[in-house]
Amino acid sequence: MDQPLPSQDESPGIVRTSARGAARVWLRMGGIASFVALAAVAWVVHARHRADAALSQQTESDQVLAVATARPHSDGAAAELVLPGNLQANYEAPIYARTSGYLRHWYVDIGARVHQGQLLGEIQAPEVDQQLRQAEANLTMAKANQKIADVTAERWRRLLSSELVSRQDADEKVSAAKASDAQVQAAHADVLRLRELSGFERVVAPFDGIITARNTDIGQLISAGSGSGTALFRIADMRRLRLYVNVPQEDAAGMQPGLKARLRLPDRPATAYDASVAATARAIDPATRTLMVELLVDNSKGELLPGGYAEVHFHLPPTRAAHAFLLPANVLLFRGDGLHVATVDAHDRVVLKSVTIGRDYGSQIEIVSGLSADDQVILSPPDSLVAGAPVRVVRRGGPEA
Numbered sequence: 229m230d231q232p233l234p235s236q237d238e239s240p241g242i243v244r245t246s247a248r249g250a251a252r253v254w255l256r257m258g259g260i261a262s263f264v265a266l267a268a269v270a271w272v273v274h275a276r277h278r279a280d281a282a283l284s285q286q287t288e289s290d291q292v293l294a295v296a297t298a299r300p301h302s303d304g305a306a307a308e309l310v311l312p313g314n315l316q317a318n319y320e321a322p323i324y325a326r327t328s329g330y331l332r333h334w335y336v337d338i339g340a341r342v343h344q345g346q347l348l349g350e351i352q353a354p355e356v357d358q359q360l361r362q363a364e365a366n367l368t369m370a371k372a373n374q375k376i377a378d379v380t381a382e383r384w385r386r387l388l389s390s391e392l393v394s395r396q397d398a399d400e401k402v403s404a405a406k407a408s409d410a411q412v413q414a415a416h417a418d419v420l421r422l423r424e425l426s427g428f429e430r431v432v433a434p435f436d437g438i439i440t441a442r443n444t445d446i447g448q449l450i451s452a453g454s455g456s457g458t459a460l461f462r463i464a465d466m467r468r469l470r471l472y473v474n475v476p477q478e479d480a481a482g483m484q485p486g487l488k489a490r491l492r493l494p495d496r497p498a499t500a501y502d503a504s505v506a507a508t509a510r511a512i513d514p515a516t517r518t519l520m521v522e523l524l525v526d527n528s529k530g531e532l533l534p535g536g537y538a539e540v541h542f543h544l545p546p547t548r549a550a551h552a553f554l555l556p557a558n559v560l561l562f563r564g565d566g567l568h569v570a571t572v573d574a575h576d577r578v579v580l581k582s583v584t585i586g587r588d589y590g591s592q593i594e595i596v597s598g599l600s601a602d603d604q605v606i607l608s609p610p611d612s613l614v615a616g617a618p619v620r621v622v623r624r625g626g627p628e629a
Contacts, residue, residue: 292620293613297572297604300553300595309542309587311473313491315525317534318468319435322459325450326428329353336461338442342433348461349431351450356429360422367415374408381405428452437465440534469525469532471503473540474518478586482544483508483521490541491525493532501525501532503540552586553595558608560585560593569599570606570613578606578617 334349336342384401441462444450450460471491475483487505502525509520523540525532561568561580571579583598599605604621606613 292618293610294620294622295572295606295609296622298556298559298607300555300599300601300603300605302553302601309475309479309544310590311475311540311542313471313473313523313538313540315532315534315536315538316470316472317437317464317466318470318524319437319465320440320534321434321463322441323348323431323434323461323463324459325351325431325452327351327353327356327425327450328452329356329429329450331444331446331448331450331460333446334442334444334460336439336442338439340439342437342439342463344433344435346433347430348433348439349444351429351431353426353429356422356426360419360426363415363418363422367412367419370408370412370415374405374412377401377405377408431460433463435463435465437463440464464534466527466530466532466534469527469534470506471523471525471538471540473521473523474513474516475521476587477512477517477519479542479544480508480512480519482542483519487542489523489543492539492541493536495536496531499531500541553599553601554592555595555599555605556607557588557591557593559605561609561611561613569595570609571599572604572606572619572621576619576621578613578615578619580613580615 329351330353332350332352336346336348342348381401381404384398388395388398439461441459443458443462444460483505485505485507489503489505491501491503493499493501503523505521506524507522512519555569559569560583561570563580565582567583567585568580569583571581573579581598581603583595586594586596588594606619
């Protein structure tokens, strides 16, 4: 059956009700949209505020100096003092000619081991030989004159006793005899001198050793004396070597005869050699404030060469007080009022402390006053660092080498 159509009286009410529902829906949707928009705006504002705050905090943090620190450690153990030294032969001498002439022959070359008195070379000196022959002839003539003068003086003494001659004449004859004796002595001394000089034509070794230099050759003109020519040979006794080091004044008290040391050489890096202190200068050089120390090294095997460089390692007993510390050498600040180091306090603020240094070990230095074991010392502080400045510690460490 067909449904009845609504009457004309019911249609307006239904239309009005639908319109009011649609309006309420639209109003509800508009409120939600407004709330979402307001929330988005608030979130954007909050995010921007947080970003500004983070940027400001990062900027302030970047302006604070970042530093690394190290803690002082005690220097109570025995310290090693390393010093450079030069090896020298126990005995070494240049050999010069004592007579002039030409080199006739040489018998040894560099590296030859020789003994005391061994012939090294011969010099041909014809002038000296001629002077010797002339001096010997003069001595013979002087002896002949002496003989006749003595006989004459004796005759005049006998004549004087018989009063056949005057005393004046007899005294003259006696004086002439004494003068002849003096001439004989002078001629004999001249012969001895020239014989000694002629003996210097043979160049011999003054002691046992090794020839380290030969500066002449056959036929070369030789000049006598050390001031007018070059040394013919150089000889060195290498059975023991001497080594000299300059020890800083703060370590001079420990340098006593008999103190042991170890040597290391660049040409023998895997081997260490024993040495001992033989003597000291017992005086501080005012120019360098160091003590000259002489050490002796046994070289009976011939492994060490004079003239070489060596590192001398001394193991010294602790001589500092208990409050002495070691720190890296890059902690010092040089200021007008002396040496300082920069430390960090509990509030991460810089505290400058005046210090006194002791030994300098190269990469490390000894601080004998001004620090405590609890201090955090800034490594490589900038020269512009001032007391009270804020810092940011990026590493707190122990002692560094």
